[in-house]
Amino acid sequence: MHRAAVERTNDVFAAQLAPVGRETVQDRVYSELRRALIGGLFEPSQVLTIRGLADALVTSTMPVREALGRLITEKALEALPNRSVRVPPITLERIDDLLRARILIEGEAISLAATRMGPRGIAIVEALLREWDEVRALKHKKDIDREVTLNQSFHFEIYRACGSAVLIPMIESLWLQSGPCIRVAIYAFSEAGEVDTAHYHRSIVAALAAQDAQAAREALVADISRPFAFLRDKLQSKARME
Amino acid sequence: MHRAAVERTNDVFAAQLAPVGRETVQDRVYSELRRALIGGLFEPSQVLTIRGLADALVTSTMPVREALGRLITEKALEALPNRSVRVPPITLERIDDLLRARILIEGEAISLAATRMGPRGIAIVEALLREWDEVRALKHKKDIDREVTLNQSFHFEIYRACGSAVLIPMIESLWLQSGPCIRVAIYAFSEAGEVDTAHYHRSIVAALAAQDAQAAREALVADISRPFAFLRDKLQSKARME
DNA sequence: TCAAAGCAAGTGTGATCACATATCAAAATC
């Protein structure tokens, strides 16, 4: 076929056809497992099997085993000496360890973002906040998954502005690791009567709009510390009862 | 066989037989590739193929592809849109990004370690320093690999004392990412006449022995910043020449 | 009655095959 003809063809369809994407099955499995982990769909200490997940995801074992291997290297899952793999169990030490790391790294990221996030970025996170308010307005239906997703978008929209290709994957890894814990904390919130989560987020946005890095960091620390503190108390009281 | 007979057998051999270990082929491949990456055996931008590595490591493709996948998720390698994988190229932004992250996280780790590392830990790192001096004494043979290994042991022996199961894997990931860059810097050192690396390490040990977290952090920052600064200058002057 | 042996189902690991795509050089076409 002549070159001109090929380009003609491209021109005709370019506007109408969406790119079909080149995502592999493995990528989809990996993304799906990540989503499930961050969303807290798996419980701490839950054992996962390759064939079980392959059946659930309607694929063969191959993409699943590679995805599991990747999640194990980022400590989102844990390889037992039996060669079986499970969601890491919650311990007090792990909670404190995760919180400290998150404060350190996400605090740094938001400090950087405070000076680099333009009005356009601010507008986006403000829109996310409004969307969240709408979800919370119709309270009758506890759409926790939706809230988790919005919270994630809110935070990562900010972190993205820090412009670090090194820090952001680390934060993702930390969210992956704290996902199963956070889920427990969220359920605890639901039982205990929810505190105003939105308040912290509004403080964060205000600090970012003022380009006040220190205030943004402090508001963020308060925001991410709260569920961890909640979870910590819960675990301790449970430990006392036994 | 009766239980008593089994235990008799165990008693007889327990002292003589070493545990045989349960490492999989995939684990060995992964470790070997990590070693090569941290040691800078691969060059930035070098493309790696599954079958090529499998031949070089004398295994099949299966363990290699899973190891590559794991290294890609921790950003030690990079997946190109062609689906081929390469060692990430060096850019000025990436160097600054990596250095900032390393200062942040390794600085925190050594601060924690300063108060938690007992005299026993101090003795170990001092022994590593003496071993290093010996290697440097016979200077005629530039045993760079040995020095890289000793440097790694020195740093991670300290980080191990911080007691964080979250921070340490992150530091390993950062070393994996900066390995290929550092190798370039080390060669630059060799050409430019080496500055006294040992000085910084002695400062670190002194600060740790005095449990002075702030001084330890500052000495560490100086230590890890130096090769990055060197590499940075080298890249900039090369960029000017083109 | 109870512990030990044996068996069967389940699971992870590694090897191999089939297939789609990428790459690159030779050949063909203008």
Place this chain on the structure above:
DNA sequence: GATTTTGATATGTGATCACACTTGCTTTGA
């Protein structure tokens, strides 16, 4: 002679098979 086409080779991906190990239950034997 430059550009396109074509074909051979190389490479990543997914499926399937074979094997070893684990696990839990049943059967056996004292």
